[in-house]
Amino acid sequence: MAVDASSAGPALRGARRNLSAFFWRRPWLKVTALLGPPLAWLVLIYLAALVALLISGFWTSDFFTGKIVHDWTLENFKQIFSLSDTTYLRIAWTTIWMAAAVTVTDAILAFPIAYYMARIARPRTRALLFVLVLLPLWSSYIVRVYAWRVILQENGILNWALHGVGLPDANLAFTNTSMWIVFSYVWLPFMILPVFAALERIPDNYLEASADLGARGFRTFRSVILPLALPGLVAGSIFTFSLTLGDYLTPVLIGGANAQFIGNVVFNNVGVANNVPFAAAYAVLPVLVIALYLAIARKLGAFEAL
Amino acid sequence: METRRLRIGLVAWTVFIVAFLWVPLLVICTYAFNKSNIQDWPPAGLSTKWFGTAWDNPDVRDAFVLSVKAGVGATAFAVVFGTLLAFGLQRFHFFGRDVISFLFILPIALPGIVTGMALNRFYDVAGVGLSVWTIVIGHATFCMVIVFNNVVARLRRTSPSLIEASQDLGADGWQTFRFVTWPTIATSLVAGGLLAFALSFDEVIVTYFTAGSNNTLPLIIFGYIREGLRLPVVNVIVLAVLLLTVVPVVVSVRLARDTGVLRQR
Numbered sequence: 001m002a003v004d005a006s007s008a009g010p011a012l013r014g015a016r017r018n019l020s021a022f023f024w025r026r027p028w029l030k031v032t033a034l035l036g037p038p039l040a041w042l043v044l045i046y047l048a049a050l051v052a053l054l055i056s057g058f059w060t061s062d063f064f065t066g067k068i069v070h071d072w073t074l075e076n077f078k079q080i081f082s083l084s085d086t087t088y089l090r091i092a093w094t095t096i097w098m099a100a101a102v103t104v105t106d107a108i109l110a111f112p113i114a115y116y117m118a119r120i121a122r123p124r125t126r127a128l129l130f131v132l133v134l135l136p137l138w139s140s141y142i143v144r145v146y147a148w149r150v151i152l153q154e155n156g157i158l159n160w161a162l163h164g165v166g167l168p169d170a171n172l173a174f175t176n177t178s179m180w181i182v183f184s185y186v187w188l189p190f191m192i193l194p195v196f197a198a199l200e201r202i203p204d205n206y207l208e209a210s211a212d213l214g215a216r217g218f219r220t221f222r223s224v225i226l227p228l229a230l231p232g233l234v235a236g237s238i239f240t241f242s243l244t245l246g247d248y249l250t251p252v253l254i255g256g257a258n259a260q261f262i263g264n265v266v267f268n269n270v271g272v273a274n275n276v277p278f279a280a281a282y283a284v285l286p287v288l289v290i291a292l293y294l295a296i297a298r299k300l301g302a303f304e305a306l
Numbered sequence: 307m308e309t310r311r312l313r314i315g316l317v318a319w320t321v322f323i324v325a326f327l328w329v330p331l332l333v334i335c336t337y338a339f340n341k342s343n344i345q346d347w348p349p350a351g352l353s354t355k356w357f358g359t360a361w362d363n364p365d366v367r368d369a370f371v372l373s374v375k376a377g378v379g380a381t382a383f384a385v386v387f388g389t390l391l392a393f394g395l396q397r398f399h400f401f402g403r404d405v406i407s408f409l410f411i412l413p414i415a416l417p418g419i420v421t422g423m424a425l426n427r428f429y430d431v432a433g434v435g436l437s438v439w440t441i442v443i444g445h446a447t448f449c450m451v452i453v454f455n456n457v458v459a460r461l462r463r464t465s466p467s468l469i470e471a472s473q474d475l476g477a478d479g480w481q482t483f484r485f486v487t488w489p490t491i492a493t494s495l496v497a498g499g500l501l502a503f504a505l506s507f508d509e510v511i512v513t514y515f516t517a518g519s520n521n522t523l524p525l526i527i528f529g530y531i532r533e534g535l536r537l538p539v540v541n542v543i544v545l546a547v548l549l550l551t552v553v554p555v556v557v558s559v560r561l562a563r564d565t566g567v568l569r570q571r
Contacts, residue, residue, distance in 0.1 A: 020478045023479065037387060049425045056430075132324050142527055147331060148330060242415055263419045276427075
């Protein structure tokens with residue numbers, strides 16, 4: 001502290017002290033000063049953007065010029081929720097189905113490895129596994145999707161390996177199956193880490209107590225481990241579900257020309273079709289789906305595990 | 307606790323999952339050294355000639371520069387705002403605190419296409435032309451959460467009695483911050499910042515809607531792959547991007563474990 005006292009004059013020190021005391025006596029002012037700037041950013045940019053998205057959905061675009069016409073109309077939403085032509089509802093349904101399938105797949109793939117990491121592995125192995133799971137999570141997402149495009153292609157490594165063991169071609173390129181594999185692949189670390197965190201927090205003596213009370217392995221798993229891991233599973237599922245719902249890279253690069261998902265329909269309407277208001281209206285749909293999903297997740301206590 | 311057979315099964319599963327996560331990455335890294343411009347496996351031969359081709363491509367270089375600029379800008383905003391947020395939400399308890407912390411998760415909890423489309427509409431309605439700044443603002447909005455998470459985790463591990471002790475010893479607010487708080491959180495700021503940079507550097511979904519005619523490195527990869535153009539160059543960029551994101555993440559993991567002046571073990 002001596003260093004600081006010599007560098008600052010007594011007047012400055014006194015002023016600083018007064019300022020400290022001023023804030024100390026008014027904690028609400030401190031909270032405002034701390035939270036004000038980020039909150040302003042969030043409200044003025046992000047929430048405002050969500051409002052702009054909703055408003056744009058009520059506009060239309062000129063068929064010939066692609067220019068946005070600022071007339072209020074329900075046309076876009078009528079087209080999306082139309083029961084006579086269910087194209088867009090069906091696309092939404094396929095997307096939600098895919099997101100659900102990917103979420104379940106990832107939960108099944110993630111649980112055993114998360115369990116091993118959290119409860120069996122020695123500290124060094126655990127640290128290594130943690131990094132091995134974390135690195136793919138942060139490494140470029142488009143690179144990982146592209147890697148699968150190369151793997152699944154006709155003369156790719158998958159068919160080469162299948163030939164090697166005398167099996168026929170898999171021909172997975174540009175199918176829904178390939179998209180399911182790739183989605184499950186890219187979002188898997190997002191499921192492993194929260195489940196790992198949840199399992200790691202279970203005290204050992206809970207499991208001992210369960211065994212003392214006569215529960216065998218499966219009963220302990222069902223009645224003790226699974227309920228305590230549930231918040232982790234739900235937290236992970238928010239990521240896998242939401243990320244699948246709002247993605248267009250995988251449909252475009254892996255699904256090919258026939259893939260129709262919410263993400264690439266929005267993407268195409270901004271790009272090729274140049275119907276931005278319709279894209280905006282369609283992008284509102286995943287917000288509704290996720291809002292419902294988050295409400296359920298909140299009920300299940302997932303937010304404490306985030 | 308677990309039976310022997312279950313243990314063996316779990317080990318086998320773990321090995322399988324780690325292989326599943328890593329084999330595709332290793333495969334794509336190998337392709338950067340593919341001599342041929344045909345993407346068949348196994349590669350016809352090994353060569354480093356495409357590295358020069360990639361480096362000489364001005365579009366790729368411009369995209370690289372733009373990605374770095376956007377990443378640095380977004381990280382700067384994210385570190386400042388994420389830290390303020392962490393202090394505000396961790397140190398104080400008030401009505402509506404849960405709502406606020408929920409709001410800040412939204413940019414990462416909502417599907418990327420929603421965030422991208424929303425920002426695109428916002429810039430249009432506000433009359434802001436798409437530029438490097440619109441990319442920075444978009445990225446900062448979700449990178450903030452990453453920094454927040456890192457700093458808040460550190461603050462939770464820091465005992466408030468350290469600050470009380472500092473005040474008892476006669477330190478004013480600035481001194482307490484400079485000599486007690488700052489040393490405890492500094493590494494978590496760097497760790498969060500590195501992750502924020504890694505996230506911004508290879509983001510595609512939101513970037514596409516906020517970049518306009520500008521190309522970041524991931525956008526140029528996306529364009530080339532879609533059109534089936536210059537795939538050998540793509541393979542080289544892909545290797546570079548992977549290495550560039552791996553380094554900050556590894557450093558960040560190390561830093562996040564560090565507890566600054568709280569080192570007790």
